[in-house]
Amino acid sequence: MALSIGMITFDSANPGPLATWWAELTGGRIEQDNGGYFYIVALPDSAQKLGFQAVSDPTPGKNRVHLDLNTEHLDGEVKRLVAAGATEVHRQELDDFSWVTLADPDGNLFCVASGH
Missing domain, CATH: 3.30.720.120 (Signal recognition particle alu RNA binding heterodimer, srp9/1)
Structure with missing residues (x-):
């Protein structure tokens, strides 16, 4: 199974x-x-x-599971998401892999990545 x-x-x-x-x-x-x-x-x-x-009563604090989304145009996609109501939380880069952690309008964290 x-x-x-x-x-x-x-x-x-x-x-x-x-x-x-x-x-x-x-x-x-x-x-x-x-x-x-x-x-x-x-x-x-x-x-x-x-x-x-x-x-x-939604669970408070940092969510333990989150979405990882991919894009070929990281900066443009992050700008689009923020304009639509997301909040940028953190940017990270590791070699040729970059990602941005955002929060949706309810505060749920998710990441948008580019690279590899």
């Missing part, structure tokens, strides 16, 4: 706007809106999905 990733899910006090934000920035689409409680975003050209579920 083997496991496969079915979905990566974010807890949110207000999941609708967060699902919309991620759908717009990934080129995905909201596939399901389950009465405002749970949204599913289908990512383009992928079987992967992002979930956004309503919780009354």
Whole structure:
């Protein structure tokens, strides 16, 4: 037997706007809106999905799991994400590999990388 990733899910006090934000920035689409409680975003050209579920008290502090996204145009993509409401947290470079840690509008950390 083997496991496969079915979905990566974010807890949110207000999941609708967060699902919309991620759908717009990934080129995905909201596939399901389950009465405002749970949204599913289908990512383009992928079987992967992002979930956004309503919780009354999202987990505080640094998230232990995060998304690593890739781009060929790191600075341009970071500018686009920040203009859309993300917050730049940290930049890192290691040899020919660079990445930027950002936070989405709910404060969930994610990385955008370029290189290798």
